[in-house]
Amino acid sequence: MKIGLKILVFLAFSWGSLDAQTIIPGWFENLPDAPAGNMYAVGYSGKYINQSIARQAAIKKALHNMVKQQRTRLVFEIEEYSDGRLRLLNPSLELSYDESILNRIEATYATIDSSITYDGYFILISLNSLQRAPRVPSDDTGWDENKPKWTTSLPKSKNFNYGVGIVSNYSSWVRAWNDADEYARFDLGKNIKIDAHSIHAIERDNKYIIESKILQQSYDENIEGAIIVSRWYDAENDTYYSLCRQKKL
């Protein structure tokens, strides 16, 4: 009876940990540098009954990621109003890209590596086919136990711009990574340039100080060569981190 209970507890815990996405290909966590003139992109999909459908979904995701890496138009706006009692926050994020780039990539891309884990299907593609097979770590690994430094401090570099995306409490890890990646792209855009306006007013009487504020920040930019180079999953807090990098022009 006791042994049965132990097995049940073990299964429950192992099921939970597998569900929390513990096994991933190394290149999903840290994207290797592609050979000069080429570019890598990662695609992923969740659980599918049919493996070929999972692969198709992962390839589709990788192709769209490749297009976004090439050139994306990002329109960002955030407004915050507060009058001491009420506080309203209204962020708006729009991402768009040229479909013709997608058609071009579909004709030239090559698969570098792929992996099936308990959670889903992962695929690594390159922009153009490579003459020699690249050295890409193909082993599946677990997430780094130590929190990477970039999750709290933005990397400093003369050659690259960076942005970080953070999301939490998602029921689907595919959506969570998708949103963390997009937030990282928008964060990179904000770190390059942003239009900022604000009005602050402070009203004092004998009892209270009321601070009213209208804050507006926005940008509308075409971002080229912004790549998600690192990801990290904080299993303890169920939080997803993505790091986006762009070579400075």
Place this chain on the structure above:
Amino acid sequence: MKKLIIIALMIPLALMLVNCGGKPKAKMNDIPEWYLNPPKAEDAFYEAGDAAKQSMSLAKESADARARDAIARTLEVKVSNMLKNFMQQSGMGDDAEALEFTSSVSKQVANTVLRGVQIVKREMKTEGSQYHAYSLAEYNLNSLIQETVNEAKKQKALYNEAKANLSFDDLEGEIQKLEAVGN
């Protein structure tokens, strides 16, 4: 039996007391040191922002926006002080046109596109059911000097009204000396 009744009465009372506190506050140990005391540097200045929200991504967006806003506001004051000093040294600090020029340039610099403002540090804490994000924005002093020079040049007509015989090189030279602005 008496003990049981006392305990039964204590539990709702304890829950009431817990709920009376309103929104949970951040523990002092949890607040990042750089939020309480933003770093100082000769070539950059820093401002911090924070926000507590139910959604982690909203908390981050809001904290980032507030840190950037703080940079923009500090920037306006710094540029205004810097231009006022220059105008006074040029013997025209009280002229209405000079004041208008100072005010106009500093406001425009603060409201213009902030290039290179980066969120260099960020921490996320949980407070009850809320996420509390802390962000530290960094602005490079070279960007400030460049923005001020560009804006002052744009408003050359206003400047010329203020003082026709002062060369623009004087103003540019004065702005370039502003290593102390970040301190």
